[in-house]
Amino acid sequence: ASFTMIGIITMATILVLPRDADSFARVIIFTAVVVNGLSYIGLVVFPHEALHTADSQEPEHAGLWRGVFTHKNIAGPVMACFSFAGLYLFRRGQRWWGAGIFCAAMVFMLHTGSKTTAGLVPFSIMIVVLPSLIGMRLGTPILFALAIVATAVGTLGIVFIAPVKHLAAIYFPDLTYTGRTTLWEFAGEMLAKKPWTGYGYESFWGTPLLLNQDQPFDRPWDIRTIVHGHDGYLDIAVLMGIPALCVAVYTFLI
Known part of the structure; x- marks a missing residue:
């Protein structure tokens, strides 16, 4: 529907x-x-x-x-x-x-x-x-x-690009963008499980898929109450897959 x-x-x-x-x-x-x-x-x-x-x-x-x-x-x-x-x-x-x-x-x-x-x-x-x-x-x-x-390098790069992540850990060890790096890392891990199709429109954040997950005691943010990934492009990838992300980048930026 x-x-x-x-x-x-x-x-x-x-x-x-x-x-x-x-x-x-x-x-x-x-x-x-x-x-x-x-x-x-x-x-x-x-x-x-x-x-x-x-x-x-x-x-x-x-x-x-x-x-x-x-x-x-x-x-x-x-x-x-x-x-x-x-x-x-x-x-x-x-x-x-x-x-x-x-x-x-x-x-x-x-x-x-x-x-x-x-x-x-x-x-x-x-x-x-x-x-x-x-x-x-x-x-x-x-x-x-x-x-x-x-x-892109200064935000998602410190999570997904190893050299940038290493430099950030040395010079900016407390740089987490108020916990967003943990959220992006979690979204990246979930995307790796369904890279081509994603989880579907409105079928990830705030759904039972996340609400029923355990919350580790050392995780800065409770992902069960998050309404989006605080990064539009990462959200598109998680919801609709990497092909949709490529289309979005071409449409919005090129």
């Missing part, structure tokens, strides 16, 4: 694609206003649903914003996308809408407590904007490629 729904939504999406840039901008404005509006209203009207609470599975997140989303680590990246959308609108001349959406999304994102997102969004904006400001537009793809490679 899930795959059928995905197919229906895909076909419907093709039929309702915006006809031009102005239509696309209107869709962005409508979507951003609705999602941001409901999220902010929820903070006031339904605070127990729009905020993480102390009586949840992760009491350490109490007080952090999540809005209409199920978790702060989902709300953070979505708000990051809205901040980019705001910049797009601003550069298209719709300055009030663009500035408003950008500011609303950034404020919400900062209150989600999503550290990775909060750190990467300003960096990503600078990669795109800086070359244009200094008259080097061709430098954007070069900076983008270098940033992607450096980020």
